[in-house]
Amino acid sequence: MNPGVFDPSILLPAFVAGVLVTATHVPLGMQVLARGIVFIDLAIAQIAGCGVLIADQLGFEPEGAAVQVAALAAALAGALLLTWTERIWPEVQEATIGVVFVL
Template sequence: MSINGLDLTILGPAFLAGMLVLATHVPMGMQVLARGIVFIDLAIAQIAGLGVVAADGMGWEPQGWAVQVVAVSAALLGGVLLTYTEKRWPDIQEALIGVLFVLAASGGVLLLANNPHGGEHLKDLLVGQILWVNFSQLLPVVLLTAVILFMWFGFRERLGRLGFYLMFALAVTASVQLVGVYLVFASLIVPALACRRYPLRWRLPISYTLGVLGYALGLILSSLYDLPSGAVIVWTLAGLGLVVYALKLDRLTGNT
């Protein structure tokens, strides 16, 4: 263990990236859980990732606007497709989401098959490189997050099925390039699962608190022990989620 890794110039942007992911994924996760489409996040994230891999294969700059356009376009097309399948075959929507995830993941593997750095690219896509995030990357995500939150809390009831999927696709596309598929999924589902037994008015603040603590503690532990930050944060979120679910905080909520 070494405290030399606790560098705020590195941990600061990484923590802010986590907060931006949580800002949109916590409320959306509750909606996903209520709809019974838990794996939508993985599917949309993989589709966005497939767009990034395809753009990389064309030789485009990884952080350039062209790659972002391809990733967003792929995710939006995935959102439109899932809107159609939910309307056409609602009874098997979760299964179709799973198939879409497998196809996108396999497509990424095929595109990277002849790339000497393919394994590294896949690892970055799944686990993420949150510690490499810088403030310049976060500015467009801040603006996008503000728009999504405004639409979500101001017009959610008017968005409809298509609006939900499209907003979800935009949020996930931005998030997966910051923190990776696994951490995006954990940020979406773990807080929602942990707080589902709580009174409705307490779910959002407790979920946000859980997420903030999970990212903060995960980043600190990963830095102290020189471990992959994304993986450590996933486990930290899961551990705190189990504690929150078990405690239920009866006294605080007044729920006996």
């Protein structure tokens, strides 16, 4: 086997990214399954995508940090909105998430 195949400069950042994703997504996934709200992650991702579209319409560069901030702000606003609707209409939360996802 070629020793150059296991280049630490490539493998170490990928390993660290994998550990970070696992550390954040496992607790989130457990919370989603415990609450029975399965599609909330997809709805939040769609809302973040809308934030990117709005940033594009406002003229921000696609590779710029402003687009990432817009996506993060939209995702946080969507999460707050869905948390608020869960408190008001808990019996229709899954349907509300589905509507947000489709919109």
